[in-house]
Structure formats: structure tokens, C-alpha cells
Amino acid sequence: IPDPSTWNLNPDASYVYYCANETVHGVEFDFVPDVKGAVLVCDMSSNFLSKPVDVSKFGVIFAGAQKNVGCAGVTVVIVREDLLGFALKECPVVLDYKTQAANSSLYNTPPCYSIYIMGLVLEWIKNNGGAAAMDKHSLIKSRMIYDIIDKSNGFYACPVERKSRSRMNVPFRIGSVKGDEALEKKFLEKAVELNMISLKGHR
Known part of the structure; x- marks a missing residue:
């Protein structure tokens, strides 16, 4: 991971995206990047719930459960409320965070089994510290x-x-x-x- 002092972030960027743990090469951020006020978007799929995280530093966190908290078929998404409603017109309605938030993630039929398995994993994590x-x-x-x-x-x-x-x-x-x-x-x-x-x- 390059030293943050060498980064050249666009001051006009709508958001800055990064992957917290990259599995192919085995690289993991051990810090939350300072993006100078930009919205920070993070893919935490492969290290989600593997350590405490200050969610308030992020605009969006998403994590495919199959990597660390369950089986394939469900994705955990944490979105700051003020960021809802900015989907591009090309975005399928089921992938629009505003639509999912307004319908308690039940706009379409949820992946019940995957959610059940994730619930068991979350319970295990909670019971084990x-x-x-x-x-x-x-x-x-x-x-x-x-x-x-x-x-x-x-x-x-x-x-x-x-x-x-x-x-x-x-x-x-x-x-x-x-x-x-x-x-x-x-x-x-x-x-x-x-x-x-x-x-x-x-x-």
C-alpha cells in the first residue's frame, strides 16, 4: 500500500473507493484513509467484522457475506442516509440503496437461507467476544x-x-x-x- 503522503486524490471527486483487504495478493489496510472530506466508500467483503470499525468515517460500506460472515447470496450494505437517492438512471431498481432502505431490504424476495446462515455467524461472533x-x-x-x-x-x-x-x-x-x-x-x-x-x- 503506497504511503498516503504520495496519494494524488482528486479534490472534486464525488467519492473515494478502496478495498480494505485484497485477497488475491494478500494486502490489507491497517488504517482508514484520510480522504480530505470526500465520501469514503469501502469494500470490506473479506475482512468484515474481523476487527472493530468506526462506521462514522464512511459514506458506504459493503461486504459480500460469502467472504467472512456467511454463504453466498447476501451482501451487507451500510449507507449514510444523506447519500440515498443519488442512483444513476441506469441503476436497476433492486440495486438502488434508497429503494432498499425504503422497503426494509424487502423490495424483492430476500435470500432467506443466506440471511439465516449469516445470522448464525453473527450470533457466533457476538458470543465469542x-x-x-x-x-x-x-x-x-x-x-x-x-x-x-x-x-x-x-x-x-x-x-x-x-x-x-x-x-x-x-x-x-x-x-x-x-x-x-x-x-x-x-x-x-x-x-x-x-x-x-x-x-x-x-x-
């Missing part, structure tokens, strides 16, 4: 893996600079920073034997 506890657990788990990587004398390599490393997903290569395909293939095969699946990631 809330967002603050999730932050602690995420740090502990990710640091365990990062420590192994950093102490492997280069056998494992994480391409992300330390201050931008994600707590949610840890990318790494084996053999070198660019990776050794044969070693990585063997690693994945052995992982499957140990019932660890889907470790390959997006490459």
Missing part, C-alpha cells in the same frame, strides 16, 4: 504462519511488505520469491493428504 476478539484471533493465526515464513531462511517467501500484510489470507511462494513450481506442486499434494484443501489460491 465480538469484533475485538475476532481481531485478536486473526492476528494470532496469521502471525503463526508469517513467523514460519519469515524464519524459513527463504524457503517460504511472502511477497507482501510487512506493514501491508493481510490478517485474513496469507500468500506465499515456496523455494524463492518467484516460486519453484515442482516444490509447490509437491506441497499442495501433501497438503491434500493432510486434508488441507484449496491452498493454491488465485494464481
Whole structure:
């Protein structure tokens, strides 16, 4: 993540958008950007409720539940009320935040099962210490893996600079920073034997 002092934000921008945790490359913001009064819009899909967040700093927060708080089919949206009613005419009515807000998110048939599953996850998070506890657990788990990587004398390599490393997903290569395909293939095969699946990631 570039140093904010190097950013060149358009002072006339209607809003500034960013993704709080980018899963492909394992990059996570550990701060809320200062956008000099512009409306801040954030995709929190992959780290939603993984740490406490001051919602008042945002104009819009959205999060696909399938990443962190449920299964596919439902998206959590938090919108500042003064931002409702500015949808472009091309925007489908079911995606208009004003329409959904005016109808308690029931303008169209809701994804009942996905909402039910999300409710169970939210209850579990609440009963296990809330967002603050999730932050602690995420740090502990990710640091365990990062420590192994950093102490492997280069056998494992994480391409992300330390201050931008994600707590949610840890990318790494084996053999070198660019990776050794044969070693990585063997690693994945052995992982499957140990019932660890889907470790390959997006490459």
C-alpha cells in the first residue's frame, strides 16, 4: 500500500473507493484513509467484522457475506442516509440503496437461507467476544504462519511488505520469491493428504 503522503486524490471527486483487504495478493489496510472530506466508500467483503470499525468515517460500506460472515447470496450494505437517492438512471431498481432502505431490504424476495446462515455467524461472533476478539484471533493465526515464513531462511517467501500484510489470507511462494513450481506442486499434494484443501489460491 503506497504511503498516503504520495496519494494524488482528486479534490472534486464525488467519492473515494478502496478495498480494505485484497485477497488475491494478500494486502490489507491497517488504517482508514484520510480522504480530505470526500465520501469514503469501502469494500470490506473479506475482512468484515474481523476487527472493530468506526462506521462514522464512511459514506458506504459493503461486504459480500460469502467472504467472512456467511454463504453466498447476501451482501451487507451500510449507507449514510444523506447519500440515498443519488442512483444513476441506469441503476436497476433492486440495486438502488434508497429503494432498499425504503422497503426494509424487502423490495424483492430476500435470500432467506443466506440471511439465516449469516445470522448464525453473527450470533457466533457476538458470543465469542465480538469484533475485538475476532481481531485478536486473526492476528494470532496469521502471525503463526508469517513467523514460519519469515524464519524459513527463504524457503517460504511472502511477497507482501510487512506493514501491508493481510490478517485474513496469507500468500506465499515456496523455494524463492518467484516460486519453484515442482516444490509447490509437491506441497499442495501433501497438503491434500493432510486434508488441507484449496491452498493454491488465485494464481
